[in-house]
Amino acid sequence: MSAEAGGHRVSWTQARQLAFAATRALPPTTVSLSAAVARTLAEPVIALCDVPHYASSAMDGWAVRGSGPWVLAGGSSASAGAADSVAAAAAAAGANADTESDADATADADSDAAPTSSEARAIVTGGLIPEGFDAVLRSEAGDVDSDARAGGDQILRSTVTPWPGQHIRPQGEEFRRGDVAIEAGVRLNPAHIAVAAACGVDALVVRARGRVSLVLTGDEVVTHGIPAPGTVRDSFGPQLPAFVGMLGAEVVRQERVGDDHDALVRALSADASAHDVIITTGGTGSSSADHLRRALAELGARILVDGVAMRPGGPSLLARFADGRLLIGLPGNPLAAIMGLLTLAAPLLGALAGAGPPEPSRIRLAQAVPAGRGETRLIPFRLVDGLARPSAFTGSAMLRGLADASGVLICANSDADAGDELQFLTLPWA
Structure with a gap:
């Protein structure tokens, strides 16, 4: 339909299907x-x-081979004690060493003697396990004997007999080269x-993120402080960029215009190559202050969804420009606009990102919901003891119910009793 045709409203389900089908996934x-x-x-x-890419120590202490007592390579003084033995080895151990040759060079920095059958080398947490060493004795479990010496080397003694592999993080313990570490999706x-x-x-x-341009309209909107009677505080500018991000896209431009037809046309035409989607707020009605449909007609856009049979948010619309860009027109009331985002923007932006259509879940009601007037009603609810308790704040301009909501109930025209199951949408931040 043309932008000025003013066609009938589609069902809530059909609106979501049309939004998802309106585009294709961007390349990764x-x-x-x-x-x-x-x-x-x-x-x-x-x-x-x-990962790890080398066998390393899980403790400060000594790498050991053979049974104790062990000849301590490096010959640190007995008075320094075990802690100083470990500290003295820190610079030489090379926690980020990548090859066994590096380990040998590090471990032998203070001694060129060949390894003995029962040998210990000081090591720090993360240090490379020298070749042929099969366990780590933690620093609290050993003592360096300053009186017993063998060929000038100090002796490490312990009442603990470490088992093979004790306190060693084996190479490839988490992942082997070529393993899938994180799945796609x-x-x-x-x-x-x-x-x-x-x-x-x-x-x-x-996955790519759709680029969104925000065009916020309205002469009555103020951006700071307490609004005077006849004006309203801007509730879109501070939160829409984050909301769009939660829906899998990113805002690349934001502009505010008054209720002026020519200014709106210019805003919708600006930086056409820099965005994939325009999201507007306000101006979707048919009053003298609502210019969106006339602006779309002037720009040759085609309306794909001209209103949705839902409450709140019924005046939401979806259009396509001749150059392929898409536009989501949201009503000016805050709750109505957010329901428009969940209905049209969530499936459309998800499609751009290569995600499947968001599917509703089901939940039982804590209390009855009365019948509607022929449209789908979207009602914020809180999860209480596993049941959905609908909010009392459901007016199109009210945000209190949504602010502490667990999700949004999808209520058909018929009523529903306490204990009945209804579909619901999960909020991006819940």
């Missing part, structure tokens, strides 16, 4: 590790090395980034 992109948190992997992370958290780094990866292939 490559980002650095530091920029990948909260992004979704498009390709799996493959370990480029073993995972939304990355900081721990995932640490895993990728440990696997030798420097960049990740993630």
Whole structure:
């Protein structure tokens, strides 16, 4: 339909289907590790090395071979004690050593003597286990004997007999080279980034994020302080960029215009190549102050969804420009606008990111919901003892019910009793 046709409202379900089908996935992109948190992997992370990539000590103490007592390589003084033996080895141990030859050079820095059958070398946590050593004796479990010497070497004694592999982190304990470390489709958290780094990866292939331009309209909107009678405080500018980010896209531009047709046309035409989607607030009605439909008609846009049979948020619309860009028009009332975002923006932005259509879940009601008037009603609810308790604050301008909501109930025209199951949408931040 044309932008000025004023067609009938589609059902809530159909609106979501049309929004999801209106676009296709953008190609994946490559980002650095530091920029990948909260992004979704498009390709799996493959370990480029073993993790750990060398056998290392899990304790401060001594790497040992054979049975005790052990000849202590390096000859630190008895008076220094075990702790000083460990500290003296820290610089030489090389916790980030990559090869066994590095380990040998480090361990032999203070002694060129060949290893004996019962030998100990001071080691720190993370230090490379020297070749042929099969256990670590923790520093609290050993004593260096200053009186008993063999060929000038000090003797390490312990009442503990370490077993093979004790306090050693084996090479490849977490991952072997070539293992899948993180599956595709995972939304990355900081721990995932640490895993990728440990696997030798420097960049990740993630799903693209749709680029969104925000155009906020209204002469009556004030951006700071307490609004005077006849004006309203801006509730969109501070939160829409974050909301859009939670839906898998990013805001690349934000502009505010008054209730002026020519200014709106200019705003919708600006930086056309810099964004994939425009989201507008206000102006979706048919009063003399609502200019969106006329602006779309002037720009040759085609309306795909001209209103949704839902409450609140019914005047929400979806349009496509001739150059392929899409526009989501949200009502000016805050709760109505957010329901428009969940209905149209969530599936559309998800499609751009290569995600499947968001599917509702089901929950039982804690109390009855009365019948509606022919449209789908979207009602914020709180989860109380495993049941959905609908909010009493459901007016199109009310945000109190949504602020502490667990989700949004999808209520058909018929009523529902306590204990009945209804579909619900999960909120991006819940």
